[in-house]
Amino acid sequence: MTATLTPTTPGAARIHAAFARANAEGRAAFIPFMTAGYPTAQGFPEVADALLTQADLLEVGIPYSDPLGDGPTIQRASEQALGGGTSTRHTLALVKELRARHDTPIVIMTYVNPIYAVGPREFMRLAQEAGVDGLILPDLPPDQDLEIANLAAEHGMAVTFLIAPTSTPARVKLVAEACTGFLYAVSVTGVTGTREGSALNEVPAMLALARQHAKVPVAVGFGVKDAETAAQVAQVADGVVVGSAFINAVKAGQDVAALAASIRAGCTQN
Amino acid sequence: MSLQLPTYPQPDERGRFGRFGGRYVPETLIPALDELQAAYTAARNDPAFLNELDRLLKEFVGRPSGLYLAQRLTEHAGGAKIYLKREDQNYTGAHKINNCLAQALLARRMGKQRVIAETGAGQHGVASATAAALLGLECIVYMGAEDIRRQALNVFRMKLLGAEVREVTSGTSTLKDATNEAIRDWVTNVRDTFYILGSVVGPHPYPAMVRDFQSIIGEEVKVQHQALEGRAVPDAIVACVGGGSNAIGIFAPFAYLPEDQRPLMIGTEAAGEGVESGRHAASVAGGRIGVLHGAMMYLLNDDEGQIVPPHSISAGLDYPGIGPEHCLYAETGVAQYVPVTDAQALDALQLLTRLEGIIPALESAHAIHAAVNVARTMRPDQTVVVNLSGRGDKDVAEVMRLLDLGREQDGIPAAPRTPEVHA
Ligand SMILES: Cc1ncc(COP(=O)(O)O)c(C=O)c1O
Numbered sequence: 001m002t003a004t005l006t007p008t009t010p011g012a013a014r015i016h017a018a019f020a021r022a023n024a025e026g027r028a029a030f031i032p033f034m035t036a037g038y039p040t041a042q043g044f045p046e047v048a049d050a051l052l053t054q055a056d057l058l059e060v061g062i063p064y065s066d067p068l069g070d071g072p073t074i075q076r077a078s079e080q081a082l083g084g085g086t087s088t089r090h091t092l093a094l095v096k097e098l099r100a101r102h103d104t105p106i107v108i109m110t111y112v113n114p115i116y117a118v119g120p121r122e123f124m125r126l127a128q129e130a131g132v133d134g135l136i137l138p139d140l141p142p143d144q145d146l147e148i149a150n151l152a153a154e155h156g157m158a159v160t161f162l163i164a165p166t167s168t169p170a171r172v173k174l175v176a177e178a179c180t181g182f183l184y185a186v187s188v189t190g191v192t193g194t195r196e197g198s199a200l201n202e203v204p205a206m207l208a209l210a211r212q213h214a215k216v217p218v219a220v221g222f223g224v225k226d227a228e229t230a231a232q233v234a235q236v237a238d239g240v241v242v243g244s245a246f247i248n249a250v251k252a253g254q255d256v257a258a259l260a261a262s263i264r265a266g267c268t269q270n
Numbered sequence: 271m272s273l274q275l276p277t278y279p280q281p282d283e284r285g286r287f288g289r290f291g292g293r294y295v296p297e298t299l300i301p302a303l304d305e306l307q308a309a310y311t312a313a314r315n316d317p318a319f320l321n322e323l324d325r326l327l328k329e330f331v332g333r334p335s336g337l338y339l340a341q342r343l344t345e346h347a348g349g350a351k352i353y354l355k356r357e358d359q360n361y362t363g364a365h366k367i368n369n370c371l372a373q374a375l376l377a378r379r380m381g382k383q384r385v386i387a388e389t390g391a392g393q394h395g396v397a398s399a400t401a402a403a404l405l406g407l408e409c410i411v412y413m414g415a416e417d418i419r420r421q422a423l424n425v426f427r428m429k430l431l432g433a434e435v436r437e438v439t440s441g442t443s444t445l446k447d448a449t450n451e452a453i454r455d456w457v458t459n460v461r462d463t464f465y466i467l468g469s470v471v472g473p474h475p476y477p478a479m480v481r482d483f484q485s486i487i488g489e490e491v492k493v494q495h496q497a498l499e500g501r502a503v504p505d506a507i508v509a510c511v512g513g514g515s516n517a518i519g520i521f522a523p524f525a526y527l528p529e530d531q532r533p534l535m536i537g538t539e540a541a542g543e544g545v546e547s548g549r550h551a552a553s554v555a556g557g558r559i560g561v562l563h564g565a566m567m568y569l570l571n572d573d574e575g576q577i578v579p580p581h582s583i584s585a586g587l588d589y590p591g592i593g594p595e596h597c598l599y600a601e602t603g604v605a606q607y608v609p610v611t612d613a614q615a616l617d618a619l620q621l622l623t624r625l626e627g628i629i630p631a632l633e634s635a636h637a638i639h640a641a642v643n644v645a646r647t648m649r650p651d652q653t654v655v656v657n658l659s660g661r662g663d664k665d666v667a668e669v670m671r672l673l674d675l676g677r678e679q680d681g682i683p684a685a686p687r688t689p690e691v692h693a
Binding site: 064065066067068069070071072075076079082087088089111112113114115116117118138139140141143144145161162163164165166167168171175186189190191 | 569
């Protein structure tokens with residue numbers, strides 16, 4: 001499917017290339033997520049470096065006071081990061097530091113309010129300057145505000161919107177066609193977080209539908225927590241996003257790089 | 271059929287009131303919002319739904335609520351006649367029941383057996399629990415830990431009514447966090463759950479739908495004012511604004527009249543310890559445009575987009591945003607939004623109690639304060655209608671604490687000090 005890609009921005013091109021490299025190795029792209037400034041502003045770069053030893057793409061979340069698409073794990077990580085003084089501009093500064101050390105594409109996950117507060121144009125300028133390749137916007141259905149997507153493109157970045165198991169075929173088409181980085185399929189009806197026995201039953205059918213419309217790779221996230229769940233998802237997706245499991249690992253003082261290596265290994269396709 | 275739901279020119283088909291409103295929510299909810307919108311459109315045109323709602327509003331809630339001339343308050347202010355629109359007379363004690371019954375009927379119509387709600391003062395939680403009991407629905411209410419402390423009476427009422435009250439300890443432990451939690455629950459259980467949203471906030475169609483259900487307040491005012499004063503439109507209308515549902519309910523039926531026929535409309539925002547103190551909940555006076563709970567609106571948020579915790583003496587006004595339709599009214603001058611402090615509200619509560627024998631909710635006391643001030647500047651042949659959104663029973667314990675009546679003398683609480691009226 002990567003053959004049909006027509007990247008419109010440098011960010012999109014870098015994201016697509018990362019998927020293509022992974023897919024060429026017979027893997028789904030491994031996309032770990034970490035909240036910026038977690039566990040602390042000082043400790044975050046070390047965690048990010050550990051994740052970047054294994055990541056095909058890194059997803060960095062701007063800590064937000066009211067993350068209504070997130071479960072308790074990311075919510076608490078956000079509260080902790082905000083308490084330590086990390087928020088919007090600081091996140092972009094942290095990404096800029098990472099960018100200086102790593103070539104791996106970095107995408108920013110943010111609710112829209114920080115973008116509006118900084119000012120969409122100023123936000124995009126800062127993000128571009130930091131070397132951000134794309135944006136993931138969990139509370140921005142693409143039909144709400146095209147200005148953000150257009151500004152991102154103007155500043156060389158890609159955008160990722162989300163589909164969910166509840167999305168109707170018409171919504172899947174609309175969202176898929178709007179994505180320029182990758183399409184993010186939410187595996188479960190619910191918020192982020194690892195959950196017991198997350199069956200991921202609804203994923204194959206959702207992806208089959210998405211692939212009819214998406215011109216970009218399709219990644220799956222929410223509820224993927226270990227090599228085993230990653231392996232399930234990798235059978236049908238181009239990429240696997242893992243977030244809360246890494247925050248839990250940091251909190252428990254576990255070896256983040258080892259967990260990342262194990263999940264990356266799980267991303268092998270068939 | 272006696273009940274009709276009004277039709278207004280706003281919002282547009284995308285749920286925008288000018289630039290405000292919209293649907294900034296996880297994609298998971300978009301189909302549910304589409305489904306809700308379709309169900310609401312069908313229901314509002316269905317005589318069976320309207321007849322049942324009409325019957326319940328009359329027989330269960332006790333509508334119409336009175337439009338009462340507050341004679342002694344009028345004399346005290348020394349200007350325009352002050353009328354109280356007595357939403358405190360509604361069963362369960364506030365305007366919230368109007369909207370809750372309607373949404374619960376809609377939930378049942380949509381075949382949803384589980385309803386969830388968020389609550390600050392507890393009035394919306396009590397109303398939701400009441401409607402759920404009446405219609406045999408399972409009810410879960412999210413409430414901040416701080417509000418659970420302030421509103422123990424309402425927490426007990428909800429439990430007595432069979433609802434489960436879930437304590438929220440994230441963020442500021444107040445209404446905004448309870449709303450986040452309710453939305454997260456809805457994202458997770460959207461297929462079998464109906465979210466009874468308590469104000470004119472949230473993603474489209476909620477701000478429009480809740481307004482339509484609350485518009486009965488203003489529609490009744492037209493009829494009652496006509497009967498009492500020989501004209502349908504008062505000279506001024508005052509209502510407190512948390513999210514803004516009681517205010518929009520009394521404003522909207524007048525807001526789309528031609529400019530020269532519109533009454534002066536004043537929404538009172540909770541100014542807490544003063545807008546300049548930073549400890550307030552005045553989103554128009556002290557906020558700027560942002561997005562929360564699915565809608566673009568005036569919002570207390572810092573220059574990096576983090577929500578600033580609001581503060582108000584009154585749990586029901588302790589919300590960092592204000593409904594998108596109010597934002598449009600504020601921007602276009604259709605209504606004015608004025609800040610009223612905790613101290614002013616506390617004084618107004620005592621004032622109304624002493625002069626009229628009516629203990630208002632702390633929320634409504636904010637409106638009383640502003641109504642006295644505006645009436646004072648008007649002529650005796652003019653009228654001010656205050657939306658008395660709820661009764662004060664729920665606040666009595668908190669007011670007692672605040673007035674420092676906790677220091678008992680011989681086991682009997684000391685008498686409150688005589689209130690001063692802040693001009
Ligand atoms: C009595 C009363 N008035 C007013 C409000 C504020 O809400 P709204 O602005 O939506 O009417 C509340 C909310 O709990 C309330 O209980």
